[in-house]
Amino acid sequence: MKKPSLTILGCHSSIPKKNFHPTAQILEIKGFSFLIDCGEGTQVQLKKAKIKFNKIIHIFISHLHGDHFFGLIGLLSTFHLLGREKSINIYAPKGLKEIIDVHFKWSYTKLKYCVNYIELSSKKLEKIIDNEKIEVFSIPMKHRIYTNGFLFKEKPSKRKLNIEEIQKIPDIKILDYKNLKLGKDFKTNNGKIISNLKLTFDPPKILSYAFCSDTSFYLPIIEHIKYVDLLYHESTFLKIEEKRAINTGHSTANQAAYIAKEAKVKKLLLGHYSNRFPNLKEFEKEAKKIFPNVEISEPLKTYYLE
Amino acid sequence: MKKPSLTILGCHSSIPKKNFHPTAQILEIKGFSFLIDCGEGTQVQLKKAKIKFNKIIHIFISHLHGDHFFGLIGLLSTFHLLGREKSINIYAPKGLKEIIDVHFKWSYTKLKYCVNYIELSSKKLEKIIDNEKIEVFSIPMKHRIYTNGFLFKEKPSKRKLNIEEIQKIPDIKILDYKNLKLGKDFKTNNGKIISNLKLTFDPPKILSYAFCSDTSFYLPIIEHIKYVDLLYHESTFLKIEEKRAINTGHSTANQAAYIAKEAKVKKLLLGHYSNRFPNLKEFEKEAKKIFPNVEISEPLKTYYLE
Numbered sequence: 001m002k003k004p005s006l007t008i009l010g011c012h013s014s015i016p017k018k019n020f021h022p023t024a025q026i027l028e029i030k031g032f033s034f035l036i037d038c039g040e041g042t043q044v045q046l047k048k049a050k051i052k053f054n055k056i057i058h059i060f061i062s063h064l065h066g067d068h069f070f071g072l073i074g075l076l077s078t079f080h081l082l083g084r085e086k087s088i089n090i091y092a093p094k095g096l097k098e099i100i101d102v103h104f105k106w107s108y109t110k111l112k113y114c115v116n117y118i119e120l121s122s123k124k125l126e127k128i129i130d131n132e133k134i135e136v137f138s139i140p141m142k143h144r145i146y147t148n149g150f151l152f153k154e155k156p157s158k159r160k161l162n163i164e165e166i167q168k169i170p171d172i173k174i175l176d177y178k179n180l181k182l183g184k185d186f187k188t189n190n191g192k193i194i195s196n197l198k199l200t201f202d203p204p205k206i207l208s209y210a211f212c213s214d215t216s217f218y219l220p221i222i223e224h225i226k227y228v229d230l231l232y233h234e235s236t237f238l239k240i241e242e243k244r245a246i247n248t249g250h251s252t253a254n255q256a257a258y259i260a261k262e263a264k265v266k267k268l269l270l271g272h273y274s275n276r277f278p279n280l281k282e283f284e285k286e287a288k289k290i291f292p293n294v295e296i297s298e299p300l301k302t303y304y305l306e
Numbered sequence: 307m308k309k310p311s312l313t314i315l316g317c318h319s320s321i322p323k324k325n326f327h328p329t330a331q332i333l334e335i336k337g338f339s340f341l342i343d344c345g346e347g348t349q350v351q352l353k354k355a356k357i358k359f360n361k362i363i364h365i366f367i368s369h370l371h372g373d374h375f376f377g378l379i380g381l382l383s384t385f386h387l388l389g390r391e392k393s394i395n396i397y398a399p400k401g402l403k404e405i406i407d408v409h410f411k412w413s414y415t416k417l418k419y420c421v422n423y424i425e426l427s428s429k430k431l432e433k434i435i436d437n438e439k440i441e442v443f444s445i446p447m448k449h450r451i452y453t454n455g456f457l458f459k460e461k462p463s464k465r466k467l468n469i470e471e472i473q474k475i476p477d478i479k480i481l482d483y484k485n486l487k488l489g490k491d492f493k494t495n496n497g498k499i500i501s502n503l504k505l506t507f508d509p510p511k512i513l514s515y516a517f518c519s520d521t522s523f524y525l526p527i528i529e530h531i532k533y534v535d536l537l538y539h540e541s542t543f544l545k546i547e548e549k550r551a552i553n554t555g556h557s558t559a560n561q562a563a564y565i566a567k568e569a570k571v572k573k574l575l576l577g578h579y580s581n582r583f584p585n586l587k588e589f590e591k592e593a594k595k596i597f598p599n600v601e602i603s604e605p606l607k608t609y610y611l612e
Contacts, residue, residue, distance in 0.1 A: 014383070014384070014387055015384060015387055015388070016349045016350050016353055016380075016384060017350075017353060018350065018353055018354055020350055020353075040346055040347060040349075040377065040380045041346060041347050041350070043322045043346075044322050044323075044324065044326055044347070047322055047323060047324050047326075048324055064409075064412045064413050065413055066379060066380055066383045066409070066413065070376075070379055070380045070383075071346065073372060073376055074322075074346045074372055074376045077320070077372045077376075078320070078321060078322060081320055081321055082321065093412075094412075095408075095411075095412030096412075098408055098412070099408050099409055099412060102401075102404055102405050102408050103370075103372070103405055105401075106370045106399075106400075106401030106402075106404070106405060107370050107371055107372065107451060108450075108451055144414075145413060145414055
């Protein structure tokens with residue numbers, strides 16, 4: 001299994017510049033390719049990042065400001081033109097379905113695949129996906145309109161077989177492997193108990209990722225993202241523009257670092273930069289004073305959860 | 307006054323690739339910057355082409371297939387975020403207003419500027435702009451949904467003063483210049499008539515541009531675009547895929563050239579290439595056999611009307 005990773009497709013805020021890519025990212029974890037937000041131009045960024053369109057079956061839209069979803073209609077249209085049959089699940093606030101539907105109404109398009117809209121409206125943490133590999137939660141943010149962050153948590157994997165040790169015990173048959181992977185001890189034909197710990201290795205550590213954008217500086221986030229391995233937290237502004245951050249429902253790099261520190265996350269990734277600040281290193285510098293393991297996100301760069 | 311020019315922002319059809327730019331172009335003529343179609347990513351292309359957003363006050367949308375207008379909502383949102391006050395006119399088929407409105411409804415945006423929708427529904431050539439500098443017409447195309455091309459025709463300019471000759475005749479005062487520019491002869495104080503031709507130069511030739519995309523091979527277009535200086539005609543396919551062109555409501559390079567030849571246009575520009583054909587020179591080669599003055603359009607390249 002590939003190491004879980006986050007590929008940034010876009011990490012700029014809403015005013016376009018020459019090399020501008022609004023929010024979109026791909027989280028590849030446990031065999032899934034989760035698309036988180038889908039700003040204008042996402043489909044081309046996906047091509048550049050060599051992400052297979054057919055691998056995407058879950059799309060998460062944080063909120064209905066354009067820099068977070070104006071690329072979605074293009075992507076859904078392209079899926080259709082490419083003959084997609086696999087259905088897709090879109091987790092988004094109320095309104096998105098109406099927006100998408102009206103486009104297809106006027107182009108007289110009858111989609112070849114099914115779109116399931118999972119309308120988010122909770123004001124509390126809510127589990128929105130729960131399967132044997134992963135859990136996904138929506139986390140309410142504080143912004144100018146209803147907005148969610150998302151928390152992705154791996155489920156525990158099964159234990160790994162220690163084949164070398166297993167082969168020393170002829171009583172163990174392939175049929176017993178299932179129980180060994182589940183952590184059960186083994187009883188030989190003559191009644192001897194062999195500890196599971198001798199026959200298996202620990203599974204890989206459970207990894208988790210939290211996406212928090214867009215949001216004001218909002219302390220209730222902290223309890224939901226405690227100890228995550230990677231946190232993407234928006235930092236639209238630097239501290240010097242804190243007042244503007246408050247007025248627009250955004251955060252500063254300083255505040256993002258404070259959230260990361262209090263939540264004791266392993267690593268912080270900054271993004272959603274206002275174009276007032278041409279030197280992105282300033283964001284990292286400001287955050288580092290409070291939380292050392294910080295990096296600025298860059299389009300088409302991949303960050304690993306570990 | 308700048309020489310009239312067409313800057314291609316995008317000229318690809320709907321399936322995205324790495325360096326993909328769907329249809330959008332800027333016609334700069336008589337002081338106007340007309341935006342024709344607005345595929346996804348147009349706002350960034352406008353930035354790259356150094357087109358001032360505030361110069362755009364007329365936007366023409368040929369039809370409601372995504373590769374011709376999915377960039378419009380992003381552009382209109384950006385106008386708002388930049389504090390635009392100048393109103394904008396959008397010439398488009400029915401449906402566009404509903405699509406744009408539903409976006410702003412769900413982001414709770416009250417635009418700071420006014421958008422006037424001029425809903426196109428004519429099945430015949432229709433004059434949609436008529437001012438002292440220019441006339442613009444919608445031209446019905448033949449496509450899978452209601453689609454228009456557009457014809458832009460300069461109005462005749464005033465005659466240019468021949469200052470050297472004028473200075474030889476002391477009776478001519480500055481107040482007389484207006485009549486001279488309008489082509490009137492001059493009568494001296496002692497009743498002598500001086501021909502206007504001696505006192506002025508011809509104004510620059512009237513130039514015209516026609517945009518025809520998307521469309522099947524459709525002969526009725528010809529009469530509307532006769533003698534234009536520049537014709538952009540879609541060529542989604544090569545002749546080898548003529549059947550596919552018929553089925554999808556598109557044209558081949560060969561057919562575009564035939565239209566250009568029959569309409570006796572000065573120059574033909576091809577575009578809207580399907581990504582089945584990686585070598586765009588093939589389009590030019592095919593068209594050249596029928597109509598020699600042909601070029602393939604390329605993103606961010608400017609073509610002059612002359």
